[in-house]
Amino acid sequence: MLKIWKLVVAVAGGTILNLGFPDANLWPLIFVAVAMLWWTIDDATAWSALGLGWAFGIAFFAPHVWWAYVSVGPIPWAALSIVEGLAIGLAAAAWVHVDLSGVLERLLWLRAPVFALVWVGMEQLRSMVPFGGFPWGRVAFGMVDSPVARLAWLGGAPLVSWVTVTIGALVAIGVAALRARIPLMAATAPFAAVVLLLVGLAMPIAAQAQAGTLRTGVVQGNVPNAGLDAFAQARQVTENHLAQTHLLIASEPGPMDVLLWPENSADYDPRTDVRTFEAVSEAAQIAGVPLLLGTGDYSPDNGRYNASLLWTADGTVLAQYNKQRPAPFAEYIPMRSVARFFSKEVDRVRTDMVAGDRPGVVPLPVERLDRDVTLGVVICFEVAYDWVVRDSVANGAEILIVQTNNANFGRTAESTQQLAMTRFRAMETGRAAVQVSTVGVSAVVLPNGRVVEQTGLFTAEHMYAELPLRSEITPAVKWGLALEWLFALVPGLLVTYSMLRRVGERYEW
Template identity: 55%
Template sequence: MSTARRVILAGAGGLALFLAFPDVGWWPIAFLAVSMFYMALRDARTRSGFGLGWLFGMAFLLPHLWWAYVAVGWIPWVALSAAESIAIGLVGALTARMTRLGTLGRLVWLEPAAFALLWVGAEQLRSAWPFGGFPWGRLAFSMADSPVARLAWLGGVPLISLAVALLGAILGVGLLALRERSVIQGLATLVAVIAIAILPIGLPLDGRAQNGEITVAWAQGNLANEGLDSFSRAREVTDNHRDATLALAQAHPNAAVDLIMWPENASDIDPREDAETAAAVTEAAQAFNAPLLLGTNDYTPVNGRYNTSLVWLPSGQALPGAAYRKQQPAAFAEYIPMRSIARRFSSAVDRVSVDVLPGEGPARIEVPITSLDRDVTVGPIICFEVAYDWVPRQAVREGAEFLAVQTNNATFGATAESTQQLAMSRIRAMETGRATFQVSTVGVSAVISPTGRVIDRAELFTRDAGIATVPLRTTLTPASHWGGPLAVGLELLAGLVALGVLLSRSRGRGRS
């Protein structure tokens, strides 16, 4: 294959993968995108493979992460996309070398599986490093509406990504066979890919209540679309959420609500330290005479602050001991590594004047629920934490009966950031078998069943609120039990494949 064709395939494949994710959401095209990438890599030189992988990554991530440009400008946006694309470049280099040298010898039919392992290994790498990683744009997060998404119940996000990468590579083999006029082999491969992609629909997703039900009132207070300037309007944000809650209570005067839920940053001024804020959140809690789960900032540390979720009672005080501090702050958004160096590239880093400190887990809060005459364990997940596998898995292993994804999307404008996050929340619901609320300051807020189905949803930059009754569940899914060891196992296998490829010499298969 000519270099020009390889470049076109890699670039077009990256753009196609972008279309598989929200807001476009054409999930079947993810398989085609991966197949285009795999075809571009086969028998390429190692250096060319890295370049093709980096190109594929940039063609995908630049439009996928457009919200980063809207929030902080073009330099951080391009830098983030370029850095994340390096991991995909490594996949390209190793795959090209493997197929060109014939590393697997007579086991050539395992090359798609080796590619899939390398892909998942790269996803795991960039999900953890550097600065805690950035798991956005993993193949699994394009699959929320697909049968393949049900693999989340079995093995979590890594297993979904493995399946998509494997089926995409097999599809690439089939398309290459058709190109070489091996019609029967090509068509058989295409049929096999479709059949295998449908198989996970038989996996058992259970949404039944196991420990009672809880009725939650949620509020999306909204704010004008003014980007980073939203952070300078803390009292307005709190007042908007109070007003949305009061309007909901007036519309449903007889509703028996167990818990009220507000998003991250709904009360940036800590109600424990400010009387005016305390009065506003108390009024909201008293509207339904129910505890209020809200996001705030804790400035008590001398060397930073905590992004915190806490419970406020109708009596006008915080529930003692009922607080969660975000464990995975977002690098360059909530804290600035190497601040003096980062400032040379963007002055926006100085908007983060006080760094967020990592809290100590687990992600759980026990809330007294009067109707159940007991405490219910909530799994609070703050904003970008929903992209990290270990946070929701930890929450349910620590007893969370449902998940509360509290997020603030006000700085990302009318982009797909919030719907990309919603897709992640849906995958987490299936992965953990827990009802999940995604509650945002400006949208998209949603109520999600334990099977990943969206029950209710608010749109971007609208004031909205709702009441939903969801099941409480305690059973751990296979992914909750074994998702961590599975991820480690896949990483080790990917490492072995990479080592084998690097140490391999040509087996002289004569492929050109």
């Protein structure tokens, strides 16, 4: 039976975990939250740990994805919080099985890293299933301002999450040892935590150009804060971006190589709509460079693409990227008849989005460099998925462009959470990045994750930046796929073995 004080600590821990992420950005609290979860499930049964971990998870996800409530209402928000929270509950139960199985009986110093391994296995699993997974809320994304984040260069999100949770578990062990008057453990556990915290400083993350620079104009046109009704402002969003482009050019920012507009900045496909054709062509013409813009492509027979087009002043499409990871229940509706029972908002998605099948690379001719620069294009939620960004860089991307539309999330932390992921991807891939949003926040990020310029939320703004182009492949990109499966399979096998061992000890076969 659950002890009430443990349930209270679990809920408090989940709430504190969310404070480590944007907008609070109090990343040391992530260690505290992990320690609180450790304390609540220490000496618990697997079933108790499931319940406590689930409570911890719901308390974290409910405020963390509050933007889902603003966007689509209470039932989808609650369902998302409960399902994603369950993943943490399952991880807690899995850890208890490992801890009680005796596999670590003579290796007690491994308890913290193995606990972290189980946690990361859970993060990997929920990043894959159901419906392609939901990687939002991985602890790595809350650490972008910490020294630990620099480990992204070496091992991406799995490694950063593993080190972060290990530190949190070591904090819990150190405090418990201090209370139990075990001086050696009380001293070594926090020392190990500090070493892990600082080891990221040794990562050789470089920000200088290796293949020239790219001069970018970035436009955030804005639309009124109208929630889902922002989708009804198709003409206005394009007109606003054209108007802001005029203001950018009037400010005489300097010569440009490309003009960047966000996802859905042209809700009507300029190839099929005359007014949109005229607007985007005018933008490219006054800028004097190609325009990268987001639009909807209804050419597929079975749905539509969320597309990014490289557009010239004469209306030529130099390249197109189609989003590979459409968001379930937002851009396409799985099990529509069932989903409609919970929220009629699903019928706002009248035509399901289909997935693109090519990596996000767009060749941009740059006359000044006498070559094509390969843009790594990422659309909206794709920035949360390791493989999308990694494949872009592995296929030659020299800079990352994250196009996003945050208009229907209101004044929540969704956009700043996304910016944290963009910053993380910059460090992971060694690439400069631009996040360009319809309503904010948009930002310019160096390869070391530092933000050099940022817009507000629900403002009309523009930016100009000359960014380094880089060609080096980081270890995280080179070995990322292997690391993903390593952090998924090893904890899976360990938990399975531990459970079978416990069953074998309980029953005679």
